[in-house]
Amino acid sequence: MAARNTARKRAFQILFEGDQRGADVLTVLADWVRHSRSDTRQPPVSEYTMELVEGYAERAERVDELIAQYSVGWTLDRMPVVDRNILRLGAYELIWVDETPDAVVLDEMVQLAKEFSTDESPAFVNGLLGRLKELKPSLRRD
Numbered sequence: 001m002a003a004r005n006t007a008r009k010r011a012f013q014i015l016f017e018g019d020q021r022g023a024d025v026l027t028v029l030a031d032w033v034r035h036s037r038s039d040t041r042q043p044p045v046s047e048y049t050m051e052l053v054e055g056y057a058e059r060a061e062r063v064d065e066l067i068a069q070y071s072v073g074w075t076l077d078r079m080p081v082v083d084r085n086i087l088r089l090g091a092y093e094l095i096w097v098d099e100t101p102d103a104v105v106l107d108e109m110v111q112l113a114k115e116f117s118t119d120e121s122p123a124f125v126n127g128l129l130g131r132l133k134e135l136k137p138s139l140r141r142d
Contacts, residue, residue: 004100007048008089008108012116014053015085025060029053056092063091066139070131082117083124090129095140102133 014032018025029050036042056063067087068076076084090109093100106129113121132139 003046004048005108005111007046007052008093009112010045010049011052011056012085012089012112014049015056015088016081019081019085025053025057052089052093052097055096056088059092059096060088063088063095066091066095066132067128070135071128080117080121083113083121086112086117086121086125087128090125091132094129094132095136102136106130106133 010032014028015025017023018028021028029045033045033050036044064076067084071079071087079087086109089112090105094102094105097105106126109129110122110126113125117125
């Protein structure tokens with residue numbers, strides 16, 4: 001499953017870049033794909049990375065709405081950019097990607113928080129995604 005781990009990390013990086021640049025994530029994804037095809041030193045963008053980014057983009061408004069609704073004491077724009085994008089990716093995959101076990105999503109997102117964010121971030125990410133996991137049946141609407 002190392003390939004899925006790498007795919008999630010790249011999807012997070014694309015979401016993060018889009019957020020930082022104020023650019024559409026699909027545009028950033030296209031840039032990454034184009035760059036990987038024109039520069040052999042760049043790793044290819046996997047199919048699963050594309051699925052995650054495209055899926056998030058399709059439901060971005062709903063994902064952000066859920067994060068804002070269930071994050072206690074934090075507005076979306078006050079959250080650290082890293083945490084916000086880990087939560088976006090995790091919420092999308094948790095709620096809308098049925099073939100990925102919930103425990104795997106939570107673990108992978110906590111690992112991303114450990115790698116890229118603050119010492120407090122893994123607990124915050126785990127807590128919020130854990131709450132969304134509990135509420136999952138009632139949250140999934142398009």
